[in-house]
Amino acid sequence: MSEQSGLEERSRTLFQDSVGNIDMRVRSRLTQARHAALEAASVSRRPWLLRASIWTPAAGVTAAAVLGVALWFGSPLGHHAMTASDNPTAFEDLDIVASSDDGSGDAMDMLQDDVDFYDWANKAGNPEPAA
């Protein structure tokens, strides 16, 4: 046997021995890595339509869109702006409160001025029985 092949053989034997002496921690991690690789291989073999990686972003976008629509219709912004044709009475009430004859703009003053009138009207409508 030549010196060169002796060197190759000895180094190969030493290497194989060192492979046999790998500790349990490393062996266990290598086994875990192998299983992870096999899982990756099975995922890569699935038809692309069935891969979670394809559907996850699409599902996320859909969920966000649904949530957005729900929030939009649930909020006041989702209802269209109120117009005079929707509820005319409300706008008339608003006009009465906002305006006044004396131009003060304070509707409560106007109501206090007419207290005597309302008192008389009440009495006229419900006359007291004769004693």
Add this chain to the structure above:
Amino acid sequence: MVWDTPAPAREGAVLDQTRELEKFLAEVERRAFRMAQIALRDPDDALDVVQDAMLKLARNYSAKPSAEWRPLFYRILENGIRDLQRRRSVRKRFMVWLPGAKEDPDNEAQDPIDNVADGGPDAPELLMQSQAMEQLETSLRALPARQREAFMLRNFEGLDVAETAKAMGCSEGSVKTHYSRAVHSLREQLSEVWQ
């Protein structure tokens, strides 16, 4: 055409391929780890590189014929080792400029306790083996990267010249040259200590 294959037959083929891939990975993983460890000196880095190589092979090349897996796997592994060594050398250059920077793990002194024999029945023989392996590892690390790759792939992994060329991404002639130079250097370094 793929669509004409009945579904059970396709599933059976996929199962066979998965089993074959598992068998292949189980067969190479420990040797790949030791080769990465010799090149990188750090077991955790070696584990990371091997794990990465397994994942890349499984993801990208598992559909290829199994005969092509070995050179592909070692090509991915050697690329990973080279990338890590390059990152380390950049980090090392950068760390020199930082005050109080830690020494590179490559240069850290080994714990003397690690080298003490455990006193088992074959302790002297184990010690001799361990010392011889240590010398071999030191000599392999002293080789240029391409020579070390050629030697480990041809001699430790048993790849032929064509497979080694594929794994190293070079011509068969280059593999022969690298291998021959590696053996010559190792003989020079180890002939005295292995007497």
